[in-house]
Amino acid sequence: IGDSGDKDGYLLIIDDVTEQKQQDSEMQQLQKLQSIGQLAAGIAHEINTPIQYVSDNVRFLRDAYEDFNDIISNQHEVVDAARSGTVSEQSYARLDDKLEELDLEYLQEEVPTAIKQTLDGVDRVATIVRAMKEFSHPGSDEKTLIDLNKAVNSTTTVARNVWKYHAELELDLDQTMPQVHCLPGPINEVILNIIVNAAHAIADRVGDSGDKGLICVSTAREGGWGVIRVTDNGTGIPEGVREHVFDPFFTTKDVGQGTGQGLSLSHKIIVDQHDGELSFETELGVGTTFIIKLPLQEELV
Amino acid sequence: MSASTGKKKILFVDDEPNVLSGLRRTLRDQRKQWEMDFVGAGQEALAKIDEAYYDAVITDMRMPGMDGA
Numbered sequence: 001i002g003d004s005g006d007k008d009g010y011l012l013i014i015d016d017v018t019e020q021k022q023q024d025s026e027m028q029q030l031q032k033l034q035s036i037g038q039l040a041a042g043i044a045h046e047i048n049t050p051i052q053y054v055s056d057n058v059r060f061l062r063d064a065y066e067d068f069n070d071i072i073s074n075q076h077e078v079v080d081a082a083r084s085g086t087v088s089e090q091s092y093a094r095l096d097d098k099l100e101e102l103d104l105e106y107l108q109e110e111v112p113t114a115i116k117q118t119l120d121g122v123d124r125v126a127t128i129v130r131a132m133k134e135f136s137h138p139g140s141d142e143k144t145l146i147d148l149n150k151a152v153n154s155t156t157t158v159a160r161n162v163w164k165y166h167a168e169l170e171l172d173l174d175q176t177m178p179q180v181h182c183l184p185g186p187i188n189e190v191i192l193n194i195i196v197n198a199a200h201a202i203a204d205r206v207g208d209s210g211d212k213g214l215i216c217v218s219t220a221r222e223g224g225w226g227v228i229r230v231t232d233n234g235t236g237i238p239e240g241v242r243e244h245v246f247d248p249f250f251t252t253k254d255v256g257q258g259t260g261q262g263l264s265l266s267h268k269i270i271v272d273q274h275d276g277e278l279s280f281e282t283e284l285g286v287g288t289t290f291i292i293k294l295p296l297q298e299e300l301v
Numbered sequence: 302m303s304a305s306t307g308k309k310k311i312l313f314v315d316d317e318p319n320v321l322s323g324l325r326r327t328l329r330d331q332r333k334q335w336e337m338d339f340v341g342a343g344q345e346a347l348a349k350i351d352e353a354y355y356d357a358v359i360t361d362m363r364m365p366g367m368d369g370a
Binding site: 045049050052053054055056057059060063110113114117120121164165166208209210211212 | 317319320322323324326327329330344363364365366367368
């Protein structure tokens with residue numbers, strides 16, 4: 001071809017990739033279902049805890065209300081008697097006994113705290129439910145503008161039960177970050193995979209010592225990129241493993257702990273579906289940072 | 302049983318402070334029958350048990366550091 005004139009034919013190779021594409025998307029769906037299944041148990045526990053203390057506090061408030069009622073009707077008796085001119089020693093004594101028996105001072109001190117903790121618990125449940133809704137993004141299979149900070153917030157909330165036993169979480173979110181054009185479900189999935197890995201790396205390092213590691217998630221705007229960094233102070237990735245991190249079905253986790261698909265799919269999602277970059281920096285015994293780079297749209301920068 | 306009061310002694314363990322205070326409030330009704338202590342971690346619970354005899358320990362299972370088992 002070209003204009004040299006000495007080539008008079010061409011070879012056309014056609015490969016139908018429909019099936020391949022379909023398999024990829026099925027695999028992605030499967031991986032998503034799997035991680036959601038793993039998350040579900042953790043989320044149930046996260047919701048159960050506030051439900052438990054909300055229920056205990058409301059029960060306490062119900063009893064406290066009855067006690068207050070009791071005290072008030074005793075006081076009414078005294079007031080009524082006073083109005084008619086004679087308060088008997090017995091009704092004073094009955095009131096004093098009542099006040100002592102029910103410990104009015106304790107109730108007055110505890111009721112406001114019980115109400116506050118009840119409201120805290122309800123807020124907590126609402127936050128978790130909102131995060132689940134934002135995380136799963138049902139029905140949006142097309143790219144939309146999303147707030148990466150919100151994505152980080154909801155994903156870390158949904159995954160809280162995975163990291164909280166071994167790690168503290170620190171968020172450093174750039175509030176000036178413009179919205180990024182991407183597939184919300186898959187992006188959350190990538191953030192989740194990386195946070196779960198960070199939590200596992202820390203758990204491997206601290207074990208049952210009671211020490212807690214640290215996961216830092218930051219967002220930043222760097223040139224034309226929206227960048228998310230997830231840093232852990234876990235075990236770090238040993239040499240010899242580093243070059244296989246993004247290989248499909250490669251895992252160093254125990255059977256049942258990892259499928260070896262999380263990072264390979266994450267790579268596919270970031271690089272193939274979003275023209276972004278997914279890389280990591282690691283030092284053995286110090287920790288690992290995963291860096292997700294997503295292109296910002298020109299007109300928004 | 303506590304020798305001084307004749308009440309049963311019960312120890313509650315949970316890493317979530319709000320769960321502990323919720324329990325403390327709802328179980329206050331039992332204060333004439335039970336002597337109750339509330340601690341936030343497995344290590345604290347073991348220290349308590351070293352100090353005194355408890356009739357029962359009621360504990361959360363999943364806690365940071367030391368689990369309930």
